[in-house]
Amino acid sequence: MILRAILPRLLAALMMVVLVSVLVFVMLRQLPMDPVGMSLPPGATEADRLALTREFGLDRPVAEQYLRWGAGLLRGEFGVSVNLRRAVGPLIASVVPATAELVAAGLLLGTVFGIGGGLVLFAVRRTPWEGVGDVLTSILVSVPEFVWAIGGILLFGVWAHALPFIGRVDPQNVVAARTGFMLLDTLLAGRPAAFADALAHLALPATALGITLAPLVTRILRSSLLGVIVEDFVQMARLRGLTERQVLTRHALRNAALPTLSLIGVQAGFMFGGTLLVEVIFGWPGLGNLMVTAVRSGDIPVIQAAALVYCLGVLLINLVVDLAYLRLNPRLRLR
Amino acid sequence: MTPNLTRRDMGRLLAGAGLASLLPGRVLAQTADTLSIAYPGDVPVWDPNLRTHVVGHSLFKCVFDQPLTYTPDLKLSPAIVTAWQASPDGKTLELTLRDDVSFHNGDRLTAEDFRYTFFERPHAEKLDTTGIWRRVSDIEVASPTRAIMRFSDAMPSAIPWLSFLASFVVPKKYMTSVGRDGFIARPVGSGPYRLASYQQNARIGLEAFDGYWDGAPAYKQVTFEILNDVSSRTAAIESRRVGLSSDISVREANRLGQDPQLKASVEPFTDIYVLQVGNTGGFTDSRVRLAAHHAIDKVAISRALFGGVAKPIAVPAAHGTPGYPEDFDFPFDAARAAALVKEAGFSAEKPVDVTFFTTNGTFPGDYDLSRVIVQMWGRIGIRARLETIEFVQYQERLRAGTLPEATMYRWGNMTGDPELYSGYLLNPKFPFAAWKSPDVSARLDPLFVETDPEKRFAGYREFNKWAVLQGYAIPLLQGVTTSVYRRTVGFVPYANGWIRPSAYKPG
Numbered sequence: 001m002i003l004r005a006i007l008p009r010l011l012a013a014l015m016m017v018v019l020v021s022v023l024v025f026v027m028l029r030q031l032p033m034d035p036v037g038m039s040l041p042p043g044a045t046e047a048d049r050l051a052l053t054r055e056f057g058l059d060r061p062v063a064e065q066y067l068r069w070g071a072g073l074l075r076g077e078f079g080v081s082v083n084l085r086r087a088v089g090p091l092i093a094s095v096v097p098a099t100a101e102l103v104a105a106g107l108l109l110g111t112v113f114g115i116g117g118g119l120v121l122f123a124v125r126r127t128p129w130e131g132v133g134d135v136l137t138s139i140l141v142s143v144p145e146f147v148w149a150i151g152g153i154l155l156f157g158v159w160a161h162a163l164p165f166i167g168r169v170d171p172q173n174v175v176a177a178r179t180g181f182m183l184l185d186t187l188l189a190g191r192p193a194a195f196a197d198a199l200a201h202l203a204l205p206a207t208a209l210g211i212t213l214a215p216l217v218t219r220i221l222r223s224s225l226l227g228v229i230v231e232d233f234v235q236m237a238r239l240r241g242l243t244e245r246q247v248l249t250r251h252a253l254r255n256a257a258l259p260t261l262s263l264i265g266v267q268a269g270f271m272f273g274g275t276l277l278v279e280v281i282f283g284w285p286g287l288g289n290l291m292v293t294a295v296r297s298g299d300i301p302v303i304q305a306a307a308l309v310y311c312l313g314v315l316l317i318n319l320v321v322d323l324a325y326l327r328l329n330p331r332l333r334l335r
Numbered sequence: 336m337t338p339n340l341t342r343r344d345m346g347r348l349l350a351g352a353g354l355a356s357l358l359p360g361r362v363l364a365q366t367a368d369t370l371s372i373a374y375p376g377d378v379p380v381w382d383p384n385l386r387t388h389v390v391g392h393s394l395f396k397c398v399f400d401q402p403l404t405y406t407p408d409l410k411l412s413p414a415i416v417t418a419w420q421a422s423p424d425g426k427t428l429e430l431t432l433r434d435d436v437s438f439h440n441g442d443r444l445t446a447e448d449f450r451y452t453f454f455e456r457p458h459a460e461k462l463d464t465t466g467i468w469r470r471v472s473d474i475e476v477a478s479p480t481r482a483i484m485r486f487s488d489a490m491p492s493a494i495p496w497l498s499f500l501a502s503f504v505v506p507k508k509y510m511t512s513v514g515r516d517g518f519i520a521r522p523v524g525s526g527p528y529r530l531a532s533y534q535q536n537a538r539i540g541l542e543a544f545d546g547y548w549d550g551a552p553a554y555k556q557v558t559f560e561i562l563n564d565v566s567s568r569t570a571a572i573e574s575r576r577v578g579l580s581s582d583i584s585v586r587e588a589n590r591l592g593q594d595p596q597l598k599a600s601v602e603p604f605t606d607i608y609v610l611q612v613g614n615t616g617g618f619t620d621s622r623v624r625l626a627a628h629h630a631i632d633k634v635a636i637s638r639a640l641f642g643g644v645a646k647p648i649a650v651p652a653a654h655g656t657p658g659y660p661e662d663f664d665f666p667f668d669a670a671r672a673a674a675l676v677k678e679a680g681f682s683a684e685k686p687v688d689v690t691f692f693t694t695n696g697t698f699p700g701d702y703d704l705s706r707v708i709v710q711m712w713g714r715i716g717i718r719a720r721l722e723t724i725e726f727v728q729y730q731e732r733l734r735a736g737t738l739p740e741a742t743m744y745r746w747g748n749m750t751g752d753p754e755l756y757s758g759y760l761l762n763p764k765f766p767f768a769a770w771k772s773p774d775v776s777a778r779l780d781p782l783f784v785e786t787d788p789e790k791r792f793a794g795y796r797e798f799n800k801w802a803v804l805q806g807y808a809i810p811l812l813q814g815v816t817t818s819v820y821r822r823t824v825g826f827v828p829y830a831n832g833w834i835r836p837s838a839y840k841p842g
Binding site: 033035037041168282285 | 385386466519532535558560563576727730732764765
């Protein structure tokens with residue numbers, strides 16, 4: 001049953017990947033930029049430039065370039081970086097865990113604080129605190145991630161000296177990368193102090209990412225709860241003698257969770273986009289940092305591969321959200 | 336006694352542990368012989384011959400050695416090579432190497448490694464050094480400490496190139512045994528530091544090499560924190576999480592320099608800001624080009640944007656370098672500029688229209704500098720339409736020959752050699768030249784093969800003056816290099832902008 005529900009989604013995701021790859025590939029080649037020119041050494045001649053252009057296949061028609069690239073993808077090859085002269089696949093693979101860890105932490109923080117905020121706002125409905133909450137969430141949602149990032153550095157890093165803001169872990173706590181996920185690696189290495197240090201390094205960038213998600217979740221959850229709380233089944237639960245807390249946790253919250261879940265799925269995609277600036281600001285060695293470096297140097301093979309991985313990340317999260325939806329809403333399984 | 340923990344207690348403990356881990360409240364450990372540096376970029380890859388990479392050069396220089404080097408005041412200085420002698424025809428260069436240089440793995444550095452680096456590798460692999468050393472027809476290994484470079488054509492710039500980008504000696508035996516990928520994973524050089532740990536785009540951990548021929552560095556452990564964002568580098572030194580931060584804004588450097596625990600170094604260096612001129616539109620008339628140059632008050636711009644530190648330049652070279660004619664000036668003269676524009680048939684009321692490309696943030700102050708120039712031009716009758724472009728667009732326009740009348744650019748040259756300034760920047764035979772006219776090549780070609788250093792330098796000084804008087808380039812200012820550091824660091828500024836922790840001594 002679940003498989004029958006997933007299969008169409010997987011096919012749609014696959015089509016989306018192909019479409020995005022074509023779009024990114026074609027658009028990058030329409031932009032007025034010269035990746036080979038960017039990587040020429042001093043003293044290079046026009047002949048050198050032409051030779052390098054040929055070497056990277058950039059002199060071929062766009063359709064042929066795409067087909068070659070696509071064939072490479074099927075073999076698990078993403079091409080060679082013009083700037084770094086390294087295979088793009090291993091390069092991307094080495095940085096994805098850092099971004100995935102950051103996005104996961106940001107999602108977790110945003111969701112936890114969002115749900116907490118939603119419950120608080122629901123609890124203080126029709127009181128003066130409700131207005132205060134609305135203003136607060138408006139402020140939180142209207143400030144972009146990078147401003148939170150810089151503000152967090154100034155407040156907690158420079159002024160209070162409370163939190164680190166450079167990289168993923170202090171130099172003395174570096175552990176061998178077994179999974180690429182620092183929290184896991186420090187645990188696997190049996191280094192609790194390094195684990196705590198990795199958590200501390202994650203705090204500011206993850207907060208900067210998650211802080212824009214939290215108020216949205218808060219608002220959606222609050223309004224969903226306000227809608228659900230007047231439904232007949234909730235009244236029935238009250239008549240059965242359940243306390244308000246029991247009514248909320250056992251009945252209202254479960255039903256109000258569906259729109260919130262949808263929102264989290266959509267926002268997760270934006271969160272991937274937010275990693276670009278946040279990673280640069282915190283010196284976080286992830287996909288966003290690599291992408292920004294690649295854009296600055298016009299490194300087309302890296303840009304198109306990174307864009308594809310971002311696309312896959314968003315689709316993966318959407319798939320997980322869809323599955324969660326199926327789990328929470330049995331009616332969808334019947335369709 | 337058996338602890339009697341409830342689920343609630345466990346929850347509290349976990350929450351407490353989580354919060355405690357989030358609030359470590361400490362600053363990175365910095366002992367007397369350790370140094371953390373916030374740095375604006377990473378190496379492209381740990382093969383120092385593969386790419387010419389300006390930002391990565393200081394990092395490579397920690398791990399690898401160059402045949403020749405520069406002193407802080409830009410004097411060419413022996414390194415692995417102690418003596419050199421070029422033949423009169425410039426086709427042979429005899430080099431004497433030190434006999435006490437070891438690689439980090441214990442192998443002795445010899446002339447075989449030199450031959451491998453500058454002849455065998457460039458001919459066998461696709462490296463940036465392939466193009467640089469294309470004129471090397473052979474390198475004879477006369478003895479372990481004597482190498483003779485032979486050139487198909489004279490290469491007078493070979494000496495500066497031996498201390499320039501990508502010219503780092505690599506160990507032949509080790510590299511051929513582990514292969515390029517193995518080398519990149521575990522690089523071995525003969526520099527003052529060995530690579531201890533590396534996380535791309537994040538952190539480089541270095542340990543002092545006790546067997547270094549020039550003496551072990553005073554800082555035993557050096558960590559480069561790669562922070563691309565300038566505000567993060569500023570915060571890193573302000574919070575004392577690093578001992579030194581390089582390349583921050585002049586304004587922030589001066590502010591932090593007021594801190595009693597910190598010092599700021601704000602110095603002009605060998606990079607130059609220059610307006611690349613295109614022979615198109617309004618600038619096809621030499622009078623308009625010269626007027627555009629006369630109209631720029633470089634001293635005022637330096638004072639307003641760089642605290643007066645950026646030295647105004649009259650030719651495309653830095654002051655104190657061999658190609659800079661110190662007796663030449665191209666003065667700010669608004670009246671003369673207005674007269675030239677009038678002579679060309681324009682005025683403030685009937686201005687000549689030009690397009691002006693600039694990047695915004697690629698080079699420090701690039702956009703502000705361009706805006707000020709547009710204002711100055713407006714007063715004398717040159718109406719510039721300022722367009723912001725990305726650096727990659729600049730490269731594409733340069734390649735396609737579609738740059739407009741003026742384009743803001745900052746040209747880097749850590750050797751100070753004139754060929755690496757105007758020799759490449761203005762020569763239409765190279766892809767970096769915006770102005771294309773045959774008279775330039777006719778004057779530059781002889782200088783590319785002139786083997787007498789004095790004649791060569793004099794020739795470039797004359798060429799630079801001539802090029803500016805033709806209006807083929809509008810040189811503006813020297814760049815400014817900034818570093819802020821703890822007072823105990825013993826920082827040494829280099830006139831070419833190098834960051835060299837091996838030269839610093841804690842104190």
